[in-house]
Amino acid sequence: MPTLRETIQNRLTRLDTVPDAFNDRAKAYQEELFTYLLSLIDSLERRDGFIVINSANLSLISDIGANLERALQGQDYLNAVRGFLGEFDEQGRIITAYLEGEFAGFELSDLANQSLLVSRTNAANALLGQSLKTPILNPIEQTVIEAINSGAAYTDLVRALRTLSVGNDEVLGLLDRYAKQISYDAFAFADRSFTQVAVQDLDIQFYRYQGGIIKDTREFCQERNGKFFHFEEIESWAGLKWQGKIKETNEKSIFIYAGGYNCRHSFVPVSEVNIPKEVLLDAIAKGYYNPSEETRELLGLQL
């Protein structure tokens, strides 16, 4: 049976590893997509290695677009998305296990499960169908159109499509890039939303800002990493400015958005009995925290 500490660590680690796993599968799928794309453009009429400018080739464009769209609904990709979304439930279970251990009498509400469902649906929406049109399909289609309209060399078109689809040393492939943009934030938002809804009846006073430091950790997160804060203090951060802050961050949503885009940190609710005394006293001094006499006595905070 893992300790609470191990549970928390697992939760936080997964904020990286789960999206990483999905992104790897998406990246691998790019190759498959590129191979398929090659088979689609193979039907373009060519002469001496150059694409012929004619209506037959132009009329193929919508076919190519439609087929690519279908390819992005292929079983391999759908399975990757399905697997990723399945991890949302596991994350919910881990958070629940922690909360049950940390807070006596904690019971998970239906509302919390519903919030997880909403998060999963939003993530699915972002990773499937129409949502892929702008970041992935349109650039590919546009490249093909321009090649046909200019009578470009077929090899040039293939090269351009390879860069778009699979990427190279300098750029990521379109699907890889998009998947990364979506997956980390989708998973982290789901984690934080679930937590917030789950504890809304517990009158949580203190949170610990946890997630670890990585190469790209922003300054905002570095300064706060591992520390305990009263919720009112956290709310006050919404008024600050920092790089990567999500525009819609406010006193309430900061518990969801945390440090902003790609932030791998979470607000972990902590029972007052497990908060270091100096943190409690500091919070009282700042005026955030005003425990009752009973609580003071319980926590050993006699002034």
Place this chain on the structure above:
Amino acid sequence: MITPEEILEMVSEIADIRKKYHDTRNPGNILEKKGELPEYYPGYNRLVKDYRDILVHAERQVFPERLFLEKSPNMGDDEYIYLKENFKNTTLSVFKDFANSVKRAFHEGNWSLTFEEEEGIYERAKLTFKEYVTDQYDIEAFFKSILIDQKLKDSNGILAVKPKLPVIEEETEEGVIRLVDGSRLNEPKVYYYDVERVVKRDEDIIIVETPEKSVVSFQGKDQRIGLVYEAYTKEAIYRVEQIGKYTDYQFQVYTFYQHDLGYIPAFTLGGEPVWLDDAIHYTSPFLVAVDNLDLALVNKNHLEVSKQLTMYPFRVMIGDECDFQTQEGERCNGNGWLNGFNVDGTQYRYTCPECQGSGLKNRPHRGGTMLINSGTNQLAADVVKPSEAIHFAQPSPEALRYVDETIEKDLQRAKETLHMRDRSLKQSTDSNNITATENLKDKEDQFAFVKPISDQVFNLLYDCLWTIGQMRYGDNFKGFQLQKAKTFDFLTKEDHLYNIELAQSIGNPVLIESAISDYLRFTFHAKTDQARLIEIIKTADRLFAMKQEDIVRALGRTVEPWEMILHNSAFYFIDQLMLEDEKFLSMELSEQVEALQNLAKEKANSLSTNNQNSLINQVLNPIREDVA
């Protein structure tokens, strides 16, 4: 004014003509003589023949005896009976299609019938005129569903308007008498009499032989076989009943109803006028197709008989005389029967058990083996080679195929004379331009053909309604408004949408606009400003005159999905907008265009959302089951 005495004289003359055709075996009925009925007036037999000729193709199981006997005078009795018992009316569909194409002229939006306000106007009336003719008798349905068919079959039949008088019975010293109840209104109804029953017709009087029978004396007994006529004049309706002895042909006349309308309340169904022996009669527009249909019908039924008799292979075999012999010495000798003897010594005949009555030795053997007679000299060759001993005879199907093709041609010719459009032919043409032009010409020809029929039906409807109103309410009758169809459409909604698609594929803006205009007229009828609707569509739909393939090619680049949806569904959206807001057509053009475009955008989003939701469900559902 025609007096009752004059009417009696006319009926007596009619009866004199009729009595020569009296059916002695079925008194009260008449018998045709050499295919002829009593010639009540010049041209009567010809008009009846025309009617019967059409009936063959217009009603189920009317067996055209004359046709088959005339065309195949040497046909044997067996074949004739087989033909009659297996007769199929294969040309009925042509009449039905023709009648249906005429009925399209009575599409709801093409005409209207409105009634004057009647509250408190008619004393003693429990029903308003509108309630009487629609709820009580549903005259509109009668005209649309029944009358048009009858008119196309029987141009010289008549519709007579006759009131059912409210009667009360009163006990008097002389017994029970029936009197007209003045406290209630009479109930005029429309009666149809076919041409065979119309025994006199001129501008002053129409006399019909009704199906009713009066009681007369015949062979010493009172029998209900006497003739009953009705005479319609400009002043009254008379009833003429046969009385006394049947063979005396005596009649009595009395006034059934004094209407004093100034016109005869009986109207000929009408058709194409024809001058016959100094009088105008009518022929049905369907009659022109009858000759070709006759050919098709007769040939088709003969063809079916031929198929049964000749299309299945015959087994042809060498046969030797059956030489079966019983133990008692009785021999078949190729007769197919044998003599037997009863216990009392009397003789009887029975079928030979070996040849089963054929008189020939049974071949092949039961096991299917062909037995060839060998001669006594077993070294000699067989008299008959096995390969020649049996073969299967089957006529070439070419002749029957030729007849089948001829039948189809006759049917097509019949349809062409009726200006009936056969889309299946048109769709096989090579050039879309020819199809569009042919469609236009078809439309014009059909209109010219059907318009007179439509006018006649509306006139009949008007006359009947007016007469009913007059008979029921007299001078208090307020009348009604009957708006006849001026233009009408023979195409279905699908035909119109097909034409629009065709025009769009050609990319000719004039053709597109014409096709859309026709569709709008069909959908919104005469009540709507079609020009305005076209203007709205042309302004809202940037792709109005674009070819479909160009639109598809440009989709997602220079053409948005909502624009394509608007282009393909503008009419449905207009329908919807008009239903949602009755003021839609009176809005400013810019507002109308915006409404139309917004609806298309909503649809595009909804479609996109539906597809997206379906995809999401596909991915999420297995997960939900696990969590549960």
